[in-house]
Amino acid sequence: MKDYKILFTGSVCSGKTTAIRSLSDIETLDTDASASDVTVRRKKNTTIAMDYGVLELTSDARVHLYGTPGQERFRFMWEMLACEFAHDAIGMVLMVDNTRKDPFRDIRFYAKEFSDYLLKRRLIIAVTHSDVEPSPDYQEYLSALKNLGIMTTVMFIDARDPRAVLGIVEELISAVERNIDWDSVCDRLLDNNGFTLDFYKPLYEETLLDAAMNKRGVLGAMHLGDEQEILCSNIDDKPTKNLMRNIDRLTDAISDKAGFLGKVNNVVLAGPDVQTLSVFNDKSQSLCLCSDRDISLPVLKQQASDLLQWSIENDYLA
Template identity: 40%
Template sequence: MSELKLIFAGPVGAGKTTAINVLSDKPSLNTDAAVSDVTAARKATTTVAMDYGSLALSDSQKVHLYGTPGQMRFRFMWDLLANDLAADCAGLVLLIDNTRASPYRDLKYYVQEFSNLIARKKLIVGVTRSDLRSEPKLAEYEGWIEELGLQAEVRFIDARSKVDLVKLLQDFVGEEAQADWQQLLDDAEQAPERSVADSPAPESPVSDYLGENIVMKDSIVDDVLNIKGVQGAALATDMGDIVTSSLDDTELDDFIGFMAGIVPVFEQVSDLGRVRSVVLKSERNDNVSVYVEEEQVLGVVSSNRASVRILRQQLDDLLQWG
């Protein structure tokens, strides 16, 4: 039997598990686990290894469907799928959740992470949940794709719609497939709804669209304390004035304020471009991470045993979900 492969990637809650479960002939294999971090505000479980399903295109051909976990801490699976298990795939479906605060950041991040695969395979960007928030518009995504130097189609899809997914699949493997696409579409029209565990709850957050700019509210200090390993945090202006803080040590507050003023100097004297974060790591004491947004700086004190990369992504998730 001839076999094809397709990879689905994107942030938590964008619809990867849902799409694979809906598209598969049989209930897909999911490696979901209960959520214990900031993702819990959006969904109860998340993929920790991969999703897998398959769809028969004909009696002699089928397509294997692989879904990556969305969180950075499981990114080893991204490399395994893109460079080993599905390295010979037809392409990458990048699902982007239109209800997050800055979909552009997600697009840019995942394009960078899967750049080696995108350089040799076809890419289609599927924007989900546009029924809940219509911005950004399709034209904005197309502009971002051009800005990132990519050749890729962007389309708004419903990850729960088998018709949408069959049409997407046809664009990827149509030339290689031995399939009656009209029959597959007719079958998709008649397909019963399948229970999909990874769909965000109806009350899951829909953030205000902020373009590329993220605004940190005062409540971010309390929210970030829920991240494992965080000892305290302080929000400051880009001039170093503390807005709010959970730190008991005024010297730490002063240091974070000082770092807020130093970051622009880093940008001026280095070739790093825009500096979004500075991390000071210690083998014996806590780590201090300073994250820079528009006219705002968040300082986070965390255990030296906690991963600063995971902390960065969890903070991004907090900001993306408002």
């Protein structure tokens, strides 16, 4: 029996668990738990350890499908999967949710996180949710990837559709395993796993503040509206609140008056013995965070971006 392995990774809600379910001939091993943070805005459960499934290709070839948890706080599992369970995988599939504020940022992030892993295997970028948000389109992905120096295959898929996800497996396996009847594999999957449309059901239950406080290193948070009004806050210190509102006001002014530079994305204040203060802007809202000074800026930015993207203000995603 020839055993191949494929590792699926990507941000929360990019469709990793769904893709593996669509493909697996066995009952998939899910390590889902009720989402206790911002993830709850997008789905009820989230993967906390890994997903696992098996796809039979022929009577003597099969593919083991591994999925990483999406949340950055479970990143220790990424390393465990890359170094142990899927260390000999034939390829990695990076699932990219097209509704994300900046899908290319996700690509940069995961390409960097798995840079060593990708030295020895193929990467396929599988773009999901393009039915909800068609932009960026295929051509934009190609040019962005070219600019990033990433030469890879991009596929737009619906993770619920076994036919689409099987196309990724075919892309990775067909070069090394030539005697597979892909059509019959596809028919079997459609018979067994079907094609359901119950994947994308956002549940808006939690405030942005609760979600922020669940992020690693976040000690306090304040949610501001477009006129710097406080929508909610658990920061008690008045001068700190004033400072953050002043900075938020400044960012609006700069975005207006220095439009040639683009929008102000964030402002971060730091010092050797103090908590880091940061203001993150998104459309007509801002998220202000007090955080542990040991949290790196890139991690802080990624967390804030996730939080703002899935906040109540962005319920157009529903």
